[in-house]
Amino acid sequence: MPNWGDLPRAAGGAPITVPRDPAREAARDELLKADYHRHDPSLQERVYDWIMDRINDALDTIAGDGTSGTTGLIVFLVVAVLIGAGLWWRLGAPRRAARTTLDVFGTAGPRTAAQYRADAERHAAAGEWAEAVREQMRALVRALEERTLLDARPGRTADEAAAEAGRSLPEHAAALTAAARTFDDIAYGDRTADRAAYQLLRDLDQALERARPALAAAPGGAA
Structure with a gap:
């Protein structure tokens, strides 16, 4: 029981009391303050x-x-x-899931396929195979963009470029997928680059230059 003699009193001498519901809400609001939860687990x-x-x-x-x-x-x-x-x-998530979200062109500014190819050849001549692979893959993707087989879209990954180009060039779809995997493993993984990896991408780039996109089938199968 409250000690009515200790309660504050109004001007007329009657004790001042707080109704139950407002008191409960005031206590709840007080306990919700951040100071009481500073050490709570995340x-x-x-x-x-x-x-x-x-x-x-x-x-x-x-x-x-x-x-x-x-x-x-x-x-x-x-x-x-x-x-x-x-x-x-x-x-x-595993490292590969994170690294394959990276832009195939990195942070470099706009460049042509010919420029990427020239850099790739320069790195290859110096035995810098990792750099040669990166530049050669970028040359391959940029060449597809220059031919409008891929739309020029920033942020595209090597895997995405391979999947999109494979729909226009189905005969090379498997080779494009393998090239993207090689690029990812060398550029963002722990695979050691070598002449064979560079040559794989270079040969594919040359083959794609001669390739013609598959024509979409007309509605109803008409030619």
């Missing part, structure tokens, strides 16, 4: 803790008595999935 930490709790529960189930072989296998698979999800959350 969303990532809470999800990670939840995953680790599920892993511990699964391991306890495996270690418990009476677990059949089938049940143990299922639980083991669940544990493996949870561990994989936890690692993905903490470490992020």
Whole structure:
């Protein structure tokens, strides 16, 4: 019971009280202030803790008595999935998924296919195979843009260029995909470049210069 003698009083001497609902709202607003939640775990930490709790529960189930072989296998698979999800959350996607989102032309300004080819040949003559591969792939893509087989679009990746060009040049679709993969692995991965990788892209570039795009079929199959 409140001590009515300790409550503040109005001018007439009656005690001043606060209604229940406004008091509850005032307390809630006070507790929502950031100062009270400064040390709360982040969303990532809470999800990670939840995953680790599920892993511990699964391991306890495996270690418990009476677990059949089938049940143990299922639980083991669940544990493996949870561990994989936890690692993905903490470490992020694999490196290749990140690096293939990079622009095939990098940060260089507008250049022609002939300029890229000249740089590629210069790097190849010096035995600088990684640089030669990068410049040769850029020459290949720029040449397709100059022929309007690709629209000139900034931010395009090597994989995207290969997929789009492959629709216009289906006979070279597989070779374009292989070229993009070679470019990605050397430019953004850990593959060592060599003469063979450069020659692969150079030969494809020359073949594409002679290639003619496939004509779209007319509606209804008419010629």
